[in-house]
Amino acid sequence: MSAPHGGPMSTIPPLLLERLVESLHDGVLVVDSDHRILHANPPARTLLLLPEEPVGLRMEESVADYRVSLLVDGCLSSGTAAERELSDPLDVRHILAQAVPVVDPVTSSAVEVLVILRDETRVRRLETVRRDFVANVSHELRTPVAAIQLLVETLLGGALDERAVAHEFVSRIGLEVAHMGQMVAELIELSTIESGRLSMRMEPTPVTELVAAAERLRPLADERRLQLRYEVDPTTPHVFGDGTRLGQVVRNLVHNAIKFTQPGGSITVSARRAEDDGDMVELTVTDTGCGIAADDLRRVFERFYKADRSRRREGEGSGLGLAIARHTVEAHGGRIAVESTPGRGASFVVLLPAFRGAGTMTTGRRRG
């Protein structure tokens, strides 16, 4: 049943073998014991920045990265496989090089070396994103957990017997738990959106419905002595999208506006047909709050990003709201942007596809 030991390794026709090597995603480089290049497939040529016609050239004159020569030398002298990372000093590219000796069965010395090059740049980048993500989540959870721990210890240490104090502590525990619950809900929402499993109910939705989603926050605005106003152009077309999810976007923006505006200020939610693109509806949430520094403008839509951490009050927001808003808007084929003059306020602009007329069948995704 098994192939006789030492028998022909393969009966793959040479042409097929060549095609196979040419079409590999990994780089394949074959050199002889004099470091002369016998073969280099296209990925190997790209990864090692080889000249046009590398076959026949010596590695020393064609491979810029001397570490490949060292790897081949090690492999030739030891007669065993070896591995080496070829990262550049700026950590931009990560290439894993594996050298395998091709041993002459008669002399049992290595006559050729096969170098396999794997570009791990993308994998590494994803690893970094994941590591940052875990670090961020743990950081955000640590504050409420520490607060709860302290409150519980104080309660157990005697405060339980003082009714008023106990009541206050327990309600603070409730607030912290609510904050963590909110964060967990946002994380689940974000991962659902990012994995593309989110289902949208696309239908013609009146903008007044979206604007009215902010109304639920009026008690909060009142409490902070903020004016909440609406300016809806009555000729604004319906939006084509998921009313519930878009309502959440508006609510998120208004909630932010409330958080970052000093008492006495105002928040305006407006809607109209976009001026420079009649197929789009423009929703704007403008506030007269602290605004956002130019350096932060670009980043506020990133997951967990919070501008000016020092000014942030404990337990207020996880930095996920705008990331969710951007995903939701983009899933509709829309765009979200922000403008701000620090100290004067911020203005978040959401562009969403307009519903194109009663009677026309609009099936969903728009171009772009």
Ligand SMILES: Nc1ncnc2c1ncn2[C@@H]1O[C@H](COP(=O)(O)OP(=O)(O)O)[C@@H](O)[C@H]1O
């Ligand atoms: N209206 C606003 N005015 C000033 N800064 C804002 C406003 N909206 C958002 N930001 C900034 O963007 C950051 C990210 O917002 P968001 O993703 O909603 O997270 P969170 O509200 O949980 O902090 C906020 O922490 C804040 O620094």
Ligand SMILES: [Mg+2]
């Ligand atoms: Mg927010």
